[in-house]
């Protein structure tokens with residue numbers, strides 16, 4: 001099946017049935033607010049009146065970026081591989097949250113500049129020729145079309161291999177707010193200054209430098225206008241792998257829980273290739289990365305949380321996860337006015 005072949009889920013009958021089920025629960029009409037909308041969305045994604053969220057998977061895609069040599073991050077490139085090991089050892093924020101929430105964590109090496117020993121929880125899916133990360137986008141395309149296609153395929157294969165009904169997205173890669181910013185600018189056409197942010201915590205002077213570097217990368221890749229071409233020219237290997245995972249998970253009607261700015265970039269590319277992807281997505285939070293809220297607005301989606309997070313890794317997705325569990329449990333387990341014998345409105 002073509003990876004971009006994703007039909008709309010629109011099913012007016014099912015939607016009406018789920019809404020009726022919610023409306024019959026023992027509460028004033030609509031009183032569970034956005035949790036009701038969340039339950040409705042999950043039921044419609046799965047095409048079931050009684051959805052389930054068994055075996056949730058948190059997939060962290062990691063890679064390095066040629067751009068990270070241009071002083072666009074407050075931290076050095078080595079942090080990418082060091083954090084991959086930290087995640088696998090259980091000490092990263094995402095490791096703690098995944099453990100707490102019962103999420104299975106998989107970390108994928110999509111092109112980190114390091115040779116990892118095989119170990120549980122680590123998937124190696126490097127792209128030939130880009131074992132140490134992408135090329136510097138200020139000098140031309142970060143990836144060739146075939147390298148990018150390979151990363152998309154790797155992501156699709158990863159998602160298909162993982163069990164479960166929900167996929168939570170995470171990432172690691174020093175410099176990847178730069179790649180995400182470039183994708184946002186080229187996909188939305190918004191001014192670069194409205195897309196760029198401080199990432200790991202740049203000061204004003206470094207932010208000005210990052211903006212100038214990104215301007216250079218946009219100029220060096222001015223020919224890239226189609227989504228897959230834009231992804232290859234301006235994206236990153238972890239973002240492309242996530243895009244492939246999102247497309248495959250969407251085809252399988254899994255619930256996709258999007259984390260922050262960088263995973264939004266992966267989903268935005270997937271949605272540009274196959275718009276019905278967005279019907280399968282829940283957006284966990286609005287990141288403090290300044291372009292994120294604007295991008296979510298442009299995509300026409302509303303995040304669940306706004307906690308001032310600017311970490312990535314999948315931390316926001318893991319924090320929002322219990323809301324999805326609650327939405328499903330309420331839909332499946334709450335009594336109705338009839339079953340509980342509770343009087344209805346006058």
Ligand SMILES: Cc1cc2ncn([C@H]3O[C@H](COP(=O)(O)O)[C@@H](O)[C@H]3O)c2cc1C
Pocket residue numbers: 072073074075079083171172173174175176177178198199200201311312313
């Ligand atoms: C110790 C550490 C842990 C992280 N975990 C996620 N990120 C986040 O920061 C990076 C993106 O920001 P920038 O584009 O400014 O480099 C990504 O690795 C992202 O996952 C981290 C960054 C650091 C330093």
Ligand SMILES: O=C(O)c1cccnc1
Pocket residue numbers: 177199200259260261262263287288289292309310311312313
């Ligand atoms: O929102 C994100 O995904 C994010 C923000 C800052 C740094 N890393 C990730």
